[in-house]
Amino acid sequence: MSTPAPATARESSASLRGSRAGSAGDSIFSGLALASAVVILLVLAFVAIFLVSEALPAIRPGADLDSPVDSFFEYVWPLMAGTVMAAIIALLLATPVAVGVALFISHYAPPRIAKPVGFVIDLLAAIPSVVYGVWGWLTLAPLMVPIYGWLNEHLGFIPFFAGAPTTTGRTLLTSGIVLSVMVLPIITALCREIFTQTPILHQEAALGLGATRWEMIKMTVFPFARAGIVSSIMLGLGRALGETMAVTMVLSGGIFSWSLIQSGRNQTIPSEIALNFPEAFGMRLNELIAAGLMLFIITLAVNMIARAIVNKHKEFSGAN
Amino acid sequence: MKALRFGRSAALLSVAALALTACSSADNGGNGGASSTAPAGSSSAAPAGSSSAAEGGATSDVQGNLVGAGASSQEAAMTAWTQGVSSVAPNLTVQYSPDGSGAGREKFLQGATSFAGSDAAMDEEEAEQAKQVCGDQGAFHVPAYISPIAVAYNLPGVEENIKMDAETIARVFTGEITTWNDEAIASQNEGVELPDTPITVVHRSDDSGTTENFTAYLTEAAGDAWSYDEVETWPADITAESAQGTTGVVGLVSSNEGAITYADASAVDGLGTVDVKVGEEYVAYSAEAAAATVEKSEANEDGSIELDRATTEAGVYPVVLVSYHIYCNQYKDQETVDQVKAFAEYAISEDGQSTAEGAAGNAPISAATRDAAMERIEAISAQG
Numbered sequence: 001m002s003t004p005a006p007a008t009a010r011e012s013s014a015s016l017r018g019s020r021a022g023s024a025g026d027s028i029f030s031g032l033a034l035a036s037a038v039v040i041l042l043v044l045a046f047v048a049i050f051l052v053s054e055a056l057p058a059i060r061p062g063a064d065l066d067s068p069v070d071s072f073f074e075y076v077w078p079l080m081a082g083t084v085m086a087a088i089i090a091l092l093l094a095t096p097v098a099v100g101v102a103l104f105i106s107h108y109a110p111p112r113i114a115k116p117v118g119f120v121i122d123l124l125a126a127i128p129s130v131v132y133g134v135w136g137w138l139t140l141a142p143l144m145v146p147i148y149g150w151l152n153e154h155l156g157f158i159p160f161f162a163g164a165p166t167t168t169g170r171t172l173l174t175s176g177i178v179l180s181v182m183v184l185p186i187i188t189a190l191c192r193e194i195f196t197q198t199p200i201l202h203q204e205a206a207l208g209l210g211a212t213r214w215e216m217i218k219m220t221v222f223p224f225a226r227a228g229i230v231s232s233i234m235l236g237l238g239r240a241l242g243e244t245m246a247v248t249m250v251l252s253g254g255i256f257s258w259s260l261i262q263s264g265r266n267q268t269i270p271s272e273i274a275l276n277f278p279e280a281f282g283m284r285l286n287e288l289i290a291a292g293l294m295l296f297i298i299t300l301a302v303n304m305i306a307r308a309i310v311n312k313h314k315e316f317s318g319a320n
Numbered sequence: 321m322k323a324l325r326f327g328r329s330a331a332l333l334s335v336a337a338l339a340l341t342a343c344s345s346a347d348n349g350g351n352g353g354a355s356s357t358a359p360a361g362s363s364s365a366a367p368a369g370s371s372s373a374a375e376g377g378a379t380s381d382v383q384g385n386l387v388g389a390g391a392s393s394q395e396a397a398m399t400a401w402t403q404g405v406s407s408v409a410p411n412l413t414v415q416y417s418p419d420g421s422g423a424g425r426e427k428f429l430q431g432a433t434s435f436a437g438s439d440a441a442m443d444e445e446e447a448e449q450a451k452q453v454c455g456d457q458g459a460f461h462v463p464a465y466i467s468p469i470a471v472a473y474n475l476p477g478v479e480e481n482i483k484m485d486a487e488t489i490a491r492v493f494t495g496e497i498t499t500w501n502d503e504a505i506a507s508q509n510e511g512v513e514l515p516d517t518p519i520t521v522v523h524r525s526d527d528s529g530t531t532e533n534f535t536a537y538l539t540e541a542a543g544d545a546w547s548y549d550e551v552e553t554w555p556a557d558i559t560a561e562s563a564q565g566t567t568g569v570v571g572l573v574s575s576n577e578g579a580i581t582y583a584d585a586s587a588v589d590g591l592g593t594v595d596v597k598v599g600e601e602y603v604a605y606s607a608e609a610a611a612a613t614v615e616k617s618e619a620n621e622d623g624s625i626e627l628d629r630a631t632t633e634a635g636v637y638p639v640v641l642v643s644y645h646i647y648c649n650q651y652k653d654q655e656t657v658d659q660v661k662a663f664a665e666y667a668i669s670e671d672g673q674s675t676a677e678g679a680a681g682n683a684p685i686s687a688a689t690r691d692a693a694m695e696r697i698e699a700i701s702a703q704g
Contacts, residue, residue, distance in 0.1 A: 167561075168561050170563075252560070253525055255556045262559065264558070264562065278419075278420055279423070279527040280420070282426070
């Protein structure tokens with residue numbers, strides 16, 4: 001009777017030692033994690049402080065601006081509008097395709113095809129934005145010219161397609177299309193991961209109740225993945241809002257206009273900064289940095305909205 | 321497994337390399353200056369035996385490090401000069417960062433650099449500030465970089481240079497004239513078969529000294545047809561195509577029939593160029609005609625040029641970009657004086673100008689302009 005006791009004691013002391021060693025690792029790791037979190041917040045804070053302090057001279061009322069406008073807002077709102085419009089076009093075009101591709105890979109395609117398709121999509125993410133820019137400029141833009149002419153002819157009553165259509169294709173719509181190709185892999189990769197996480201039991205239950213494959217996806221995959229799809233779209237939106245190089249190369253910028261098929265119209269904040277920063281000094285520099293601050297604020301607002309949407313749908317997702 | 325891992329990291333690396341290249345190519349516009357600091361390596365930009373061509377013949381023993389900043393328009397020429405100066409002063413290193421004209425003048429006026437490159441002359445306020453850095457005699461300008469701006473177009477069917485006066489050019493660029501066979505153009509080009517192709521105007525999307533000088537020409541020479549004044553950024557009210565940088569606009573024009581733009585003349589190979597009406601004649605751009613504009617224009621007391629762009633003088637091409645080097649009349653110590661003199665004299669010497677021409681395609685300054693500038697450079701001295 002007495003023999004098992006020491007054994008248990010030994011065992012428990014051994015497991016204690018183990019857990020002590022484990023707790024050392026635990027505290028080191030939690031320290032590291034905390035440090036990483038703090039560093040990220042610090043970097044963000046520094047960026048924000050820099051932006052605000054450099055932007056203030058241009059934003060404060062009565063600032064003697066370098067651009068021929070009365071107030072900073074007058075200068076920046078067309079840029080903000082252009083940025084948001086380009087990003088919205090990109091997402092409108094990219095999201096359906098991305099979700100479709102992700103579903104194809106996760107639920108429709110045989111593994112032999114799904115793998116290479118997934119690989120190609122991932123490859124899209126690795127192409128540098130300059131290459132997209134050159135492609136958009138030299139290949140896509142000329143291809144779009146007749147399409148814009150057609151849109152203008154048949155749908156010209158819609159403000160988006162009004163006005164004299166471009167002769168080079170360097171418009172906000174072309175920029176939006178290039179951006180949509182660039183955000184496609186981001187949204188696809190995330191959606192694919194989430195779709196494959198859908199509990200098999202749910203899916204089999206749906207199929208067992210006589211649902212077709214589409215009904216099964218509608219009933220089990222989408223509700224489960226809704227929050228994830230929104231997050232992936234928001235990540236894509238972040239990319240679309242901040243993309244500089246491709247837009248700079250593809251767009252002939254100008255003043256704000258609802259028309260998406262005219263050249264010399266609309267401009268985005270990152271592209272405006274990239275184009276004018278090299279020669280900027282004094283107040284012009286403050287203006288550009290203030291424009292950067294506005295982009296920062298837009299991105300922040302978008303992320304907060306996304307977070308709110310994700311939280312709202314969390315209870316239906318099945319993830320908990 | 322190992323092979324797979326290796327493959328993976330190789331893929332990662334190549335992606336990283338691509339991404340980094342992307343970054344660096346994006347940076348070039350702004351900070352390419354770091355690369356132009358190449359020390360006095362005997363580069364191919366300096367022709368052999370060039371030391372004999374330099375003033376005085378022998379190489380000087382000036383040494384040290386001379387720092388300047390300013391106009392990016394001069395970047396290519398400045399790279400040639402910073403390398404070529406070793407042929408006259410082997411131990412002198414010159415650094416130039418192409419931060420833009422405004423930033424260059426600002427740094428110079430703060431005393432952070434010994435000279436500035438600038439597409440525009442200093443205004444009165446800046447000239448006053450210069451006296452604080454340079455002493456009571458202030459600073460002066462040397463028109464070291466002259467570059468003709470070509471009005472270039474893409475019309476495959478037309479062999480001859482199309483002729484236009486300043487007013488027509490202005491009306492084309494404001495979008496008032498929309499087709500190539502418009503009466504305003506046709507009346508100046510009798511015998512030339514002009515197509516009814518629509519005109520696509522292409523301008524620089526970035527702030528640029530080329531835009532500034534081109535609009536300055538339109539402001540002075542085109543009268544009421546151009547109402548947007550002299551601007552560094554193309555007026556947003558005009559709906560037109562745009563692209564970044566000289567290569568951008570030239571590339572866009574090359575790929576679009578009927579397109580027209582203004583660009584540094586050295587970059588418009590393969591495109592048609594407009595002969596500009598001066599007086600009663602139409603003048604094609606050429607290095608000599610551009611340099612003549614500067615020579616025939618009046619020089620201010622501080623060395624800057626009052627370019628007469630509305631000139632009617634024969635053989636002058638008035639659409640030019642003139643970029644200055646700005647130096648102090650007096651520097652704090654003799655060492656800097658020697659460095660500045662060595663560099664300034666080299667840059668405008670025949671050798672320096674032809675070296676720059678080879679690299680940047682600018683128009684070498686005329687002998688008269690050189691003599692006037694040499695005089696001022698000779699007079700640079702150390703303070704008190």
